Amino acid sequence: EAGVVQSPRYKIIEKKQPVAFWCNPISGHNTLYWYLQNLGQGPELLIRYENEEAVDDSQLPKDRFSAERLKGVDSTLKIQPAELGDSAVYLCASSLGFGTTQYFGPGTRLTVL
Amino acid sequence: KNEVEQSPQNLTAQEGEFITINCSYSVGISALHWLQQHPGGGIVSLFMLSSGKKKHGRLIATINIQEKHSSLHITASHPRDSAVYICAVRLETSGSRLTFGEGTQLTVNP
Secondary structure (H helix, E strand, O other), X not given: OOOOEEEOOEEEEOOOOOEEEEEEOOOOXXXXXXXXXXXXXXXXEEEEEEOOEEEEOOOOOOOOEXXXXXXXXXXXXXXXXXXXXXXXXXXXXXXXXXXXXXXXXXXXXXXXX | OOOEEEEOOEEEEEOOOOEEEEEEEOOOEEEEEEXXXXXXXXXXXXXXXXXXXXXXXOEEEEEEOOOOEEEEEEOOOOHHHOEEEEXXXXXXXXXXXXXXXXXXXXXXXX
């Protein structure tokens, strides 16, 4: 069975440009998470979806970050405009439901110049 | 012909040697970046140039706008300098999109 798929794997952009990341969770997983991970640190939750509803987006910097999961399956995370400090790995994870095992994708490594 | 060309593609040096990596481009640019990529994929921005010369530690980057050419120099090279060095340019005609060279694989032996 395919795991969590993310694309692109790497992205390099100049500051002030927009960027979008895509995630396809494991089939049947209702819960989808977006995390940000800085070098040498653990993942920080940005947003959690239950189906198409964002149930926890308290850590999402809403002035520049947005996310959507329109049909309750794939999700996109967007940053506009990107800042130098946004350079990090953006991880997507999915689980059957809240509190169950999360399965992580390979991440998108973003570099903002 | 690629819009951005780097040379050499591969470079092997002994510790302590002076290293030069070249980047040539064929159209007008508004900025040029030198990037360093270590095994594992992490990319570090070394310099952004639009004219002249910049220096940071043992690294020196120069650009000649008229000749459409930039060089990255490493003085007193060290094995930890081993990495891929990438030249990227912001073309005048492409807005903010970057065009990348193919990179130079540098190996510095002790």
